[in-house]
Amino acid sequence: MLDEFLDLFLPTKCLLCLRPPSVICQTCASSLDLPAHPVTRGGLNGYSVVDYSAEVSQLIDKYKEHGATTVAKVLAKPMVTNLLANASPGDFLVVPPSSKQSVRRRGYEPATVLAAQIIRQARKAGFELKLARQALTLIEPVHDQAQLNARQRFENLANAMVGQxxxxxxxxxLIDDIVTTGATLLECRRAVEEAGGFVRFFSTFAETKSKNDTQR
Ligand SMILES: [Zn+2]
Known part of the structure; x- marks a missing residue:
């Protein structure tokens, strides 16, 4: 029911090709259902489905800022295919913590919506993953990463999280929509490990290739 509620605010045409009748049409959804490839950031291995493009940016923006649960289903699908091959049943999905301001502004946490969608689709395939709600908490005020360069991103997030x-x-x-420098996911791993857990790998829908590889 939450799905329908969130999608109420979206136009009834495809976000990508602008053709009616759905938030994302079958053709565009299929074009994004690609095999994930291995990605590494700062010694942490993971998988990503697509390279960040204008089209993907538009899609992720809608999903993050306009509550498009339908978009989450599309992002989750290829991630699930990959997780069925690489995860183990019972693994916990952990998402980066959102700041209080962004939760207040959006009314929901996009990465949690994505993780919940992944779990739902995996379950349909007979594969049980667990959602680790609020596993990580932000303990320091963090600036919006989008405004910062690679070095600032790491400084901004250093020891910013604590794990349950x-x-x-x-x-x-670790689950997120996008990996850029890896600063967020590496801080997630540090906090998970500090709490005694261990990170197998990360899974994101999109990857942005940093201009400066040495800063990853
Ligand atoms: Zn379309």
């Missing part, structure tokens, strides 16, 4: 004690001994897969 129940992560101890748990296998974790």
């Amino acid at each position: 004690h129940w992560l101890a001994g748990q296998p974790v897969i």
Whole structure:
């Protein structure tokens, strides 16, 4: 029911090709259902489906800022295909914590919506993953990463998160819509490990290739 509520605010035409009748049409959805490829950031391995493009940017923006749960379904699909091959049943999906301001502004957490969608689709395929709600918390005020360069992103996030004690001994897969420098996901891993958990890998829908590889 939440799905329908969130999508109420969206136009009834495809976000990508602008043809009616759905938020994202079958043709555009299929064009994004691609095999994920291995990605590495700062020694942390993961998988990503697409390179960040203007089209993907538009899609992720809608999903983040306009509550497009339908978009989350499209982002989740190829990620699930990859997780079925690389995850183990019972793995915990952990998302980066959102700042209080962004939760207040959006009314929901996009990465959590994505992770919940992944779990739902995996379950349909008979594969049980667990949503680790609020596993990580921000303990310091963090600036919006989008405004910062690579070095500033790492400084901004250093020791900014704390993990729940129940992560101890748990296998974790980090989930996010996009990986850029990897600063966010690496801080997530640090916090998960500090809490005693271990990160198997990360999974994102999109990857942005940094101009300066040495700063990853
Ligand atoms: Zn379309």
